Amino acid sequence: MDELDSALVRMLQEDGRRTNRDMAQVLGIAPSTCLERIRSLRERGVLTGFHAEADLAAVGRGLQAVIAVRVRPPTRAVIEDFQAFLERMPEVISLFVLTGHDDFLVHVAVRDTDHLHAVVLDKLTKRPELADVRTSVVYGHMRKKVVGPM
Numbered sequence: 001m002d003e004l005d006s007a008l009v010r011m012l013q014e015d016g017r018r019t020n021r022d023m024a025q026v027l028g029i030a031p032s033t034c035l036e037r038i039r040s041l042r043e044r045g046v047l048t049g050f051h052a053e054a055d056l057a058a059v060g061r062g063l064q065a066v067i068a069v070r071v072r073p074p075t076r077a078v079i080e081d082f083q084a085f086l087e088r089m090p091e092v093i094s095l096f097v098l099t100g101h102d103d104f105l106v107h108v109a110v111r112d113t114d115h116l117h118a119v120v121l122d123k124l125t126k127r128p129e130l131a132d133v134r135t136s137v138v139y140g141h142m143r144k145k146v147v148g149p150m
Contacts, residue, residue, distance in 0.1 A: 001046065004029070006148055008037055009046060013146040016050045056093075061109035064093075064138035065116055069104040069124065072131040079103060082129055091119050107138075 001009075004027065011023050024034035041047045056062065071082050079097065086092050086106055094107035110116045116135070124133055 001149060004037060005041060005046070008034070008041065010146050010148055012038075012047065012050075056109045060111055061091075063112055063116060064107065064109050064141060066136050066138060067104075067106040067108060067120065067124070068102040068132075068134040068136075069106060069130065070101070070132040071103050071127075071129040073129075074103060078129050082127065085127065089119075089123065091115075102132075102134075113137075 007027055008023060011018055020035050021031050024031040071078055083097060086095055091108040091110050092106055093109045096105040098105060108119060110119060120133060120135055124130055
């Protein structure tokens with residue numbers, strides 16, 4: 001990636017709805033060059049998609065939590081099966097598969113504490129491979145919208 005590619009990635013991360021013409025003008029390049037560069041970034045897998053971001057509280061998911069999960073035995077089959085289970089859960093908005101003490105960090109967004117309690121007790125703890133679960137309510141969350149190369 002050169003400086004132009006990096007600038008385009010940064011601009012699209014800041015505002016994915018920004019027009020090709022606007023980006024070309026800011027960067028001092030022809031719109032056709034800008035369009036071709038963006039196509040190339042998508043083809044090379046640098047840009048993986050464009051999405052709309054919704055306010056979780058506005059869609060009825062005002063409470064977030066991070067759930068640390070350990071499964072046993074920690075085999076590939078058990079990890080992959082449990083991961084597939086988590087990916088199907090509508091409450092899960094992000095998932096990390098880890099090394100170390102915990103096998104997963106599961107970021108959920110739910111209606112309220114009763115809903116969170118039901119997720120932990122009625123969904124997670126019913127799984128036979130679950131060895132340990134620890135839940136932390138999220139007071140605040142920050143995610144960088146613009147991530148560039150190092």
